[in-house]
Amino acid sequence: MTDKSLILLGGGGHATVLWEVLSLTECDVLGFVDPRPREDSVLALHARYLGDDGTVLLHDPQRVALINGIGSTASTQARRAIYQRFTAQGYEFAELVHPGALVSRLDTLFGMGVQVLAGAVIGPAVRFGDNVLINSRALVEHDCEVGAHCHVASGAVLCGGVRLGQGVHVGAGATIIQGVTVGDGAIIAAGSAVIKDVPATTLVAGVPARIKRTLDR
Numbered sequence: 001m002t003d004k005s006l007i008l009l010g011g012g013g014h015a016t017v018l019w020e021v022l023s024l025t026e027c028d029v030l031g032f033v034d035p036r037p038r039e040d041s042v043l044a045l046h047a048r049y050l051g052d053d054g055t056v057l058l059h060d061p062q063r064v065a066l067i068n069g070i071g072s073t074a075s076t077q078a079r080r081a082i083y084q085r086f087t088a089q090g091y092e093f094a095e096l097v098h099p100g101a102l103v104s105r106l107d108t109l110f111g112m113g114v115q116v117l118a119g120a121v122i123g124p125a126v127r128f129g130d131n132v133l134i135n136s137r138a139l140v141e142h143d144c145e146v147g148a149h150c151h152v153a154s155g156a157v158l159c160g161g162v163r164l165g166q167g168v169h170v171g172a173g174a175t176i177i178q179g180v181t182v183g184d185g186a187i188i189a190a191g192s193a194v195i196k197d198v199p200a201t202t203l204v205a206g207v208p209a210r211i212k213r214t215l216d217r
């Protein structure tokens with residue numbers, strides 16, 4: 001974890017989860033930014049509202065680091081966009097690991113700003129790119145490679161040696177069997193069982209998962 005003070009980007013559901021994780025750490029959290037904060041959002045947890053996203057730029061990137069509070073339910077584009085916007089301005093994103101996650105540090109590599117939430121299990125020799133989100137109770141087995149900006153949603157399972165390209169969304173409760181490769185920008189529907197490689201920018205769904213359509217990106 002960084003020594004810098006932290007600013008949370010976003011105030012919605014994912015930010016609320018992160019706010020709780022932050023409350024379990026010793027970090028100095030300045031507050032959150034959001035263009036349109038809602039009363040039933042992280043505000044309800046008495047988080048300090050700093051202003052819209054542009055407020056971040058009032059803070060020296062040498063002194064503050066950011067937490068990506070944008071979630072995703074399918075496309076990971078919004079999480080990627082805000083990450084790229086602020087890294088281009090010289091800001092760093094802090095790693096955030098819930099104390100109730102089990103993370104092997106045996107040859108496991110984290111990119112910048114990786115988030116691992118409650119109950120997630122990460123096996124040895126796993127490689128995470130930047131801005132990866134491993135959501136609650138997900139399982140990432142040994143030797144997996146998870147590209148930048150991927151979201152492995154709640155309860156999803158990556159068996160050993162799975163390779164995800166960049167910006168892949170693995171839906172809640174989906175399982176990808178060992179050795180499968182998933183191309184950049186693919187979306188795996190919730191609850192699917194993926195038993196063979198998935199081409200880039202396709203949506204796959206079902207048990208076993210089949211291609212439903214090509215995504216427009």
Ligand SMILES: CC(=O)SCCNC(=O)CCNC(=O)[C@H](O)C(C)(C)COP(=O)(O)OP(=O)(O)OC[C@H]1O[C@@H](n2cnc3c(N)ncnc32)[C@H](O)[C@@H]1OP(=O)(O)O
Binds near residue numbers: 135170187
């Ligand atoms: C903490 C958190 O909450 S993290 C967020 C976790 N949430 C998720 O991971 C949600 C993942 N989202 C899904 O699974 C959605 O159903 C999506 C993204 C796949 C739907 O995508 P859309 O583009 O809206 O697809 P649409 O609903 O039109 O369905 C396309 C086809 O896939 C099928 N399909 C969609 N979802 C599923 C699914 N989960 N399982 C099986 N088939 C599915 C549809 O029946 C349809 O099939 P058809 O073309 O044969 O009729």
